[in-house]
């Protein structure tokens with residue numbers, strides 16, 4: 001038992017609380033929005049901004065253990081929480097993963113490859129680096145980016161000035177990355193506990209649409225040795241960074257079998273939602289186990305699975321289909337659809353509203369199910 005405090009009230013916190021409550025823990029969330037997905041299922045919620053020092057103190061006073069569901073936690077708030085409660089994940093991991101340059105250096109220090117990159121401090125430096133890496137290449141803000149925001153794919157030298165001007169407005173350092181002509185994008189989620197136990201979930205093959213995750217396919221359609229290598233790299237990162245809790249590792253796989261890490265997230269990850277029904281232990285249960293220093297659960301895959309995201313624009317088409325015979329149990333395809341909704345009221349375009357885990361003996365059948373329902377056809 002005990003109370004787990006969660007900084008952030010989104011769907012990751014919600015699914016964490018749902019898993020943790022089943023394990024006997026109480027949950028308190030801190031989030032500025034009323035009726036937030038996590039607040040709806042938590043035992044108690046504190047309605048306040050994330051930089052509200054008094055609210056952070058209150059969360060600390062109510063919690064035995066504190067975790068977060070996003071990485072951009074204010075350093076001052078983290079130090080208050082660490083002094084007045086227990087934050088097993090620590091501040092170092094946040095500090096590293098909040099900043100692409102620090103993150104890349106930490107990945108390299110773990111002996112894991114990243115795409116060639118350069119720190120950019122001026123338009124002149126950018127021009128030199130673009131010449132060195134060749135086009136296309138990707139300019140990114142070092143902090144604050146998500147869903148492809150804060151990025152510019154530079155396709156010719158003519159774009160250098162405009163790309164630099166535009167991204168400099170974010171008032172953070174900039175990083176230029178060589179463009180990796182990947183064959184597939186993968187992710188591996190690993191967990192590490194304070195006693196040093198590490199377990200990785202099976203690698204997911206991720207398909208993005210407009211820079212937002214659309215599908216995760218597991219097992220990834222890659223050779224077994226590449227799967228093992230990706231899982232090994234994630235384990236190496238978890239150990240080298242001294243991770244407590246989950247670390248999500250996004251990777252590029254090239255045609256010739258080379259793996260590069262793209263970025264990390266020190267929390268449950270959208271590409272790990274497939275674990276909810278498809279693995280013996282879900283990523284959320286595993287995170288609770290890790291931060292509470294329990295033995296980690298088995299990450300064994302029980303069934304092939306395709307996870308497909310439900311964005312705001314998919315809710316109406318879904319509602320028109322969900323009660324039709326054969327929708328949830330597509331027996332002819334051998335696919336079983338498990339729908340998860342996050343309790344968000346307003347179905348805004350591109351907002352993550354939920355996801356569906358398609359359990360199957362053959363992932364191609366699940367992909368056929370996705371086509372057949374036509375819910376995602378507008379994209």
Ligand code: ATP
Pocket residue numbers: 115138145146147148149177178179180181182185208211250262263
């Ligand atoms: P997330 O929502 O996953 O946090 P993000 O905004 O932090 O996304 P990245 O994951 O760095 O951004 O990049 C978004 C996508 O852009 C990647 O999933 C990949 O498809 C593409 N991309 C990013 N960097 C590169 C690169 N160096 N070479 C090729 N493609 C890239």
Ligand code: MG
Pocket residue numbers: 145146147263
């Ligand atoms: Mg990111």
Ligand code: MG
Pocket residue numbers: 250262263
């Ligand atoms: Mg990413």
